[in-house]
Structure formats: C-alpha cells, structure tokens
Amino acid sequence: MQDLTIPDLLLVGRGEALRTALKVVHNETNASPVIVEIGVLRDPSGWREPPENPVIPNHLQGAARSDGWSSLLWAWYATEHPKAKVQLVDIQQGCIDVCSTILHEQLAVFELPENITLVCNDAVAFFLELPPCKIDLLYLDGGDEPTQMMDHFTSASTLNFLQPGSRLLLDDIPADPNRGKGTILVPHLRESKDWILELDDTDHCQMLWKRVDIDA
Numbered sequence: 666m667q668d669l670t671i672p673d674l675l676l677v678g679r680g681e682a683l684r685t686a687l688k689v690v691h692n693e694t695n696a697s698p699v700i701v702e703i704g705v706l707r708d709p710s711g712w713r714e715p716p717e718n719p720v721i722p723n724h725l726q727g728a729a730r731s732d733g734w735s736s737l738l739w740a741w742y743a744t745e746h747p748k749a750k751v752q753l754v755d756i757q758q759g760c761i762d763v764c765s766t767i768l769h770e771q772l773a774v775f776e777l778p779e780n781i782t783l784v785c786n787d788a789v790a791f792f793l794e795l796p797p798c799k800i801d802l803l804y805l806d807g808g809d810e811p812t813q814m815m816d817h818f819t820s821a822s823t824l825n826f827l828q829p830g831s832r833l834l835l836d837d838i839p840a841d842p843n844r845g846k847g848t849i850l851v852p853h854l855r856e857s858k859d860w861i862l863e864l865d866d867t868d869h870c871q872m873l874w875k876r877v878d879i880d881a
C-alpha cells in the first residue's frame with residue numbers, strides 16, 4: 666500500500682488528527698474505507714490570508730483553518746480512491762448546499778463521484794436509516810451540546826456501525842476536560858475497555874480513538 670500524499674492546500678485545517686485518521690484507515694482498508702462525517706463544511710470563507718483582521722490569530726482566519734473544512738479532505742480522498750465511501754451528514758439544508766458548492770469548486774468537478782453522498786438529516790435519524798456496515802472512520806463534529814456528541818456516538822455504537830478497528834475522530838475537544846463537545850463522551854470512552862486513545866491532539870481541539878477487540 667502506497668503512503669497517502671495529501672495536497673498542501675488540505676494540510677491547513679485543524680491539526681494532524683484529521684490527516685492521521687485518514688492515513689490510518691487508508692492503510693488498514695486497502696484504500697476502501699467507509700467514512701462518515703456528522704457536521705459538514707458550512708462556512709465558505711476558505712483560506713483567507715492574514716492580515717485581513719489583525720486581531721484574529723492567523724490560524725483562525727477563514728473557515729478552512731478554523732472549522733477545518735474536513736468535508737473537503739474526505740471528498741478529495743474519495744475522488745482519488747473510488748473504493749472509498751464517504752457520507753457527509755448535516756441537519757441543515759443550507760449547510761449541505763454550501764458544502765456541495767465548495768466541493769464542486771475545489772475538486773473542479775461538474776458532478777461529485779458516486780462514492781460521495783451528501784445527506785440532509787439529523788445524525789441519529791441518519792444512523793437509524795443506514796444499512797448495516799462497518800464505519801471505518803466516524804468524524805463527530807455536529808452541534809455544540811455535549812449530550813449531542815454522546816447521542817451520536819451511542820446511536821452509531823448501539824447499531825453496531827463501530828466495530829473493532831473503527832476510528833472515532835472528535836472535534837472541539839480542548840485540553841480543559843470541562844469545556845467543548847466531549848465533556849460527556851470523553852469520560853465515557855476513557856472508562857470503556859472497548860476504546861483506546863490513539864492520538865490526543867487537544868492543542869488543536871481533536872481526539873482520535875480506536876475501537877479495540879477486547880476478545881482478541
């Protein structure tokens with residue numbers, strides 16, 4: 666399996682956890698991962714260059730840097746690897762529309778390939794409707810309520826989409842355990858024998874967890 670080389674433009678968003686997660690599932694699935702993202706690219710401001718607003722730190726200017734524009738990373742991967750399957754889910758049609766526009770522009774395609782699906786739905790409803798499969802990489806970046814991140818995880822887990830080897834990437838997880846979207850889910854994962862923390866990138870507000878096989 667060849668190492669995954671990610672274009673420079675896709676290296677700016679968030680920290681390394683996004684890219685690490687993608688490289689891991691790329692290698693472990695022979696370039697055919699199922700990737701599900703909850704909460705899509707919703708802000709078109711892109712890679713705004715400093716010093717547009719000198720008060721805002723450089724790395725926070727433009728949504729490609731601040732939000733991460735993660736959807737573009739997964740979608741780029743799917744265009745390069747036809748056996749991959751990427752599902753991008755958001756509860757707001759307006760966000761789905763922004764995401765779709767940016768993906769078409771940035772990937773320079775007239776139509777997105779069939780292995781990329783944009784779904785307007787609540788995450789829990791999405792999981793209830795999803796046919797049985799193993800999700801190799803689940804990225805949870807939905808609403809700000811910690812109960813929501815827990816609910817989305819619980820739905821995916823209970824419905825058996827998260828299996829040994831699955832990766833769970835969480836966004837908005839700062840170093841302070843009392844802040845961010847993961848204040849309920851992260852303690853749960855730490856207590857669980859099923860999950861190990863693979864990468865702690867709380868400097869960039871992300872954590873990557875791996876589901877282990879406790880019977881192995």
Ligand SMILES: C[S@@+](CC[C@H](N)C(=O)[O-])C[C@H]1O[C@@H](n2cnc3c(N)ncnc32)[C@H](O)[C@@H]1O
Nearest residue numbers: 704705706732733734735755756787788807808
């Ligand atoms: C922080 S943004 C996602 C940013 C995106 N991942 C990026 O890198 O640019 C959060 C998104 O989650 C969506 N969202 C909130 N609650 C949701 C839910 N229950 N199900 C699905 N999406 C939800 C919001 O509409 C919003 O677009």
